[in-house]
Amino acid sequence: MKKFLFADLDDTLFQTIEKCAVREALEPAAYYSDGSICSFTTPAQRAVFDFMSAGMTVIPTTARSLDAYRRVDIGFTSYAILNFGGVILQPDGSIERDWQGRMHGLMTAALPGLQELAARIGDWCARTGYGGRPRLVEDEGTPFFIVVKDPDKVALNLERVEREVVLPWIAGEGRDYCVHRNGNNLAVLPRSLDKADAVAYVTERLRREHGEIVTFGMGDSRSDARFMADCDYAIVPRRTQLAKLALEAL
Structure with a gap:
């Protein structure tokens, strides 16, 4: 087997x-x-x-x-x-197009929420003087998720971004998204990803x-x-x- x-x-x-x-x-x-x-x-x-x-x-x-x-x-x-x-790669290294088409549709639908949250995080960073910035991760023409990294690689600094900006948004209009924080990475993903x-x-x-x-x-x-x-x-x-x-x- x-x-x-x-x-x-x-x-x-x-x-x-x-x-x-x-x-x-x-x-x-x-x-x-x-x-x-x-x-x-x-x-x-x-x-x-x-x-x-x-x-x-x-x-x-x-x-x-x-x-x-x-x-x-x-x-x-x-x-x-x-x-x-x-994204799924096949054994020959090519992209699995059926999966790619499905995910492109789901991620395109989720993009406005990611953009809204990215703007909120950006405003919060500017207001508080925090050096990190949100980045939209895209691949093969499809947007997938937002990631924030602490510029000083102090992972605990991301806890405040999560607590003050991300979690309140997810508890309200962002209920179709989830947050993942591990080490120096804070990522916000559509639940469809x-x-x-x-x-x-x-x-x-x-x-x-x-x-x-x-x-x-x-x-x-x-x-x-x-x-x-x-x-x-x-x-x-x-x-x-x-x-x-x-x-x-x-």
Whole structure:
């Protein structure tokens, strides 16, 4: 029986140097657009990836855009899920057009809300003197979500943006959107954008191609929890947001 692992990338298979608990024998795993190193793998992560790759097919399931995904230096050979589920790549690297058409319609409908919230965050930043700014993430001509990063990489600074601007908006006219904050990333997504929906779509494809299969889900954050829960088994790296919420809490 074929086995497939849907795996988040950042903070799951690799991470920035600041998040590396062990800093010996690190190897580059992803790069910035200027060619400098963005993220690294530890020896343990490489051993786990080799172990998993030997027995199952690994399918990246990430918030990364197509450009950022292409700057990941790890060999994947099957489907890939990008932009929180907004884009699906087929095994040959081409975009799955049926899915793309569906998501383009949903995201176009959600764009006015994202623009409204981006304007509110921008006004709040100007009024308070906060240095961060909202950015609309688009890929292949489709808008997907808003992201805010703290310019000083102080993750707690984003809590105030979430509490004072984002959550009140979601509680009112923004009820069709959700917020995800982990580390130095605060993202606001339409509820119609979810990794779990893309994983379900790819899983159905895999069942048609291979018959009965076993699926595994692996991720570090609460935004990964839904697609992981839909898989047959879930894998959670330690010292991550999801580990603190689901495992360390017990």
